[in-house]
Amino acid sequence: ISEKFVHLNTEHVGFSLEFSPAKTTQGMQNLYDRIERMAAYGPAFIDITWGAGGSHSNLTTEMVATAQADFGLDTMMHLICTGMEQGKFEAALQESYNAGCQNILALRGDPPRDKEKWEATDGGFKYAVDLVRYIRKKYGDYFDICVAGYPEGHPECSTASESIQHLKDKVDAGANFIITQMFYDVDNYIDWVQKCRAAGISCPIIPGIMPIQSWDAFLRRAKWMNATIPKHFLDELEPVKDDDAQVRERGTKLMVQMCQRLIETGTVHLHFYTMNLEKATKMILEGLGLLQQGDTCTNKPPLPWQRSLTL
Ligand code: FAD
Numbered sequence: 001i002s003e004k005f006v007h008l009n010t011e012h013v014g015f016s017l018e019f020s021p022a023k024t025t026q027g028m029q030n031l032y033d034r035i036e037r038m039a040a041y042g043p044a045f046i047d048i049t050w051g052a053g054g055s056h057s058n059l060t061t062e063m064v065a066t067a068q069a070d071f072g073l074d075t076m077m078h079l080i081c082t083g084m085e086q087g088k089f090e091a092a093l094q095e096s097y098n099a100g101c102q103n104i105l106a107l108r109g110d111p112p113r114d115k116e117k118w119e120a121t122d123g124g125f126k127y128a129v130d131l132v133r134y135i136r137k138k139y140g141d142y143f144d145i146c147v148a149g150y151p152e153g154h155p156e157c158s159t160a161s162e163s164i165q166h167l168k169d170k171v172d173a174g175a176n177f178i179i180t181q182m183f184y185d186v187d188n189y190i191d192w193v194q195k196c197r198a199a200g201i202s203c204p205i206i207p208g209i210m211p212i213q214s215w216d217a218f219l220r221r222a223k224w225m226n227a228t229i230p231k232h233f234l235d236e237l238e239p240v241k242d243d244d245a246q247v248r249e250r251g252t253k254l255m256v257q258m259c260q261r262l263i264e265t266g267t268v269h270l271h272f273y274t275m276n277l278e279k280a281t282k283m284i285l286e287g288l289g290l291l292q293q294g295d296t297c298t299n300k301p302p303l304p305w306q307r308s309l310t311l
Contacts, residue, residue, distance in 0.1 A: 013263055014044040015270045015290055016076075016206075021051070021059030022276065028059065032066065034278050039071045041285060042292035044269065047076035047105060050092075052083060052112050061092060065099035075101045076146060081131055082109030085123040089134060097142070105146040105179065106131040106170075118156070129170045136174035147175040149205060151183050151192040152226050160192075164199050177203050179271050182210035182221065185228045186261050207262055210273045211280035212251025215241035248280055256287035263288075 017038055022028045035046065048063045060077060067075040077096045079089065096104065108128040111118040120126045125134065132145055147170040150163055157163040167178065178201070183189050193205055210225075212218045215237060222229050233254055240246035259270055270290075272281045285291040 013268055013270065013288070013290060015272060015285065017041075017043045017046045017281065018049065018271065018273050019046060019063070019276055020049040021056040021063060023056075031063075031276055034276070035063075035067065035073075036071055038274075038278060038281075039067075039073055040292075041282070042290075043073070045074035045076055045103065047078060047103075050078040050080045050107070050109075052080070052109055057088075057092065061095040061099070064096060064101045068100045074103070075099075076103035076105055076144075077101055078105040078107060079131065080107045080109030081120065081125040081128065082112065082118070083121055084109075084125075085121050089125075089131070090138075093135065093139065093143075097139070102142060103144045103146065104135060105148070106135060106175070107148055127166075129166070129173050132170050132173040132175050144177070145175045146177050146179055147171070149178040149180045149196070150226075151180050151189045152185070152228060155226055160195070161199075164192075164196055164201070167196065168199055168201050171201050171203055175203065178205045180205065180208045181227070182208045182225050182273055183227050184222065184233055184258065185230055186258055188228065189262075190265055204269070206269050206271045207267060208271050208273060209255065209259065209284070211255060211275075211277075211284055212237070213248060213275065213277060213280050214244045215247050217275075218247070218251065248283065252280065252283040252287055255284050259284065259288055 019031065019035060022031045039046075046067055048060050048067070050057060050060050064075050064077045067073045077092070079092055093104070106128050108118070108125075108131075125131050128147055132147065135143055135145055147167070149167050150157075153160055153163050154166075157166065171178070178196075180189070189207060196205060210221055210227075218237065219229075221227070236250045236254055237247055240250060259267075262270070270288075272284070274281045282291065
């Protein structure tokens with residue numbers, strides 16, 4: 001970690017943590033323990049993913065309610081269109097409302113595993129923008145709505161400008177802020193944000209940060225999410241690829257440097273894809289001087305969509 005970085009003022013920087021429902025009862029218990037521990041790090045909010053077709057959706061809504069009521073965390077619930085007919089949206093939104101959760105990440109979703117192409121469900125929505133419109137129509141301004149952005153494009157969209165136009169449509173339909181797909185190429189991200197701004201997207205854009213846990217997971221996720229891997233990442237990580245601890249150590253250094261650049265260029269909020277794991281995210285937060293413990297975490301920065309962002 002560079003000398004310069006240690007002196008970077010990160011007091012104004014907030015962060016959030018993404019979790020997904022676990023598959024077993026024991027897994028859920030472990031996850032709740034982990035979320036409770038990580039709540040003490042001082043996230044501005046946490047968010048809970050939604051499984052394709054509403055699989056584990058009861059766990060998503062249960063986790064949202066538990067995080068709000070038992071851990072006192074501001075929570076955002078993901079909601080997707082894959083395999084969902086109208087009635088399911090209403091039920092999910094009502095549960096979120098009842099739990100006191102006021103933040104929804106409105107998504108289209110990926111195709112189910114056994115299908116190559118995405119298809120709308122009868123009586124459901126075709127694009128995330130339709131879900132944004134639905135939430136706004138039904139609930140007015142009760143929910144803050146987040147949507148997904150793709151600095152390296154979305155695989156189903158052939159041009160960058162079309163992809164940005166579709167993002168703008170979601171914002172114009174009522175979304176308050178954007179969280180991006182994971183990426184490692186910061187120059188491309190900064191360029192993409194500038195293109196979004198030039199296209200008239202003025203809401204907060206929050207970079208999605210994927211910690212590096214192991215060599216295989218690093219390569220697999222980058223491929224799956226369409227993320228370009230800069231050469232210096234490969235140069236650092238490949239020589240130690242068989243040693244998970246070393247990969248995590250070096251990966252942390254790379255991610256800290258990446259976040260440092262984002263902060264230097266105006267980012268005031270980082271969103272971490274924890275993949276339900278604690279260590280790698282904690283190491284990055286420590287490296288950035290963002291890890292709070294005990295009393296200090298009452299000093300939370302405001303929610304990102306209530307701030308004016310420069311990037
Ligand atoms: P949309 O914005 O609807 O876009 C889908 C595609 O359609 C894009 O190619 C877009 O350019 C194109 N498009 C949009 N509007 C139009 C139009 N009018 N005409 C033609 N083309 C159009 N998936 C899950 O299943 N569960 C989750 O919890 C989840 N969480 C996520 C969190 C984040 C932060 C991100 C970035 C992604 C997440 N995903 C999740 C994955 C997401 O569901 C997929 O990336 C999905 O393929 C696209 O979703 P979207 O909301 O961006 O779709």
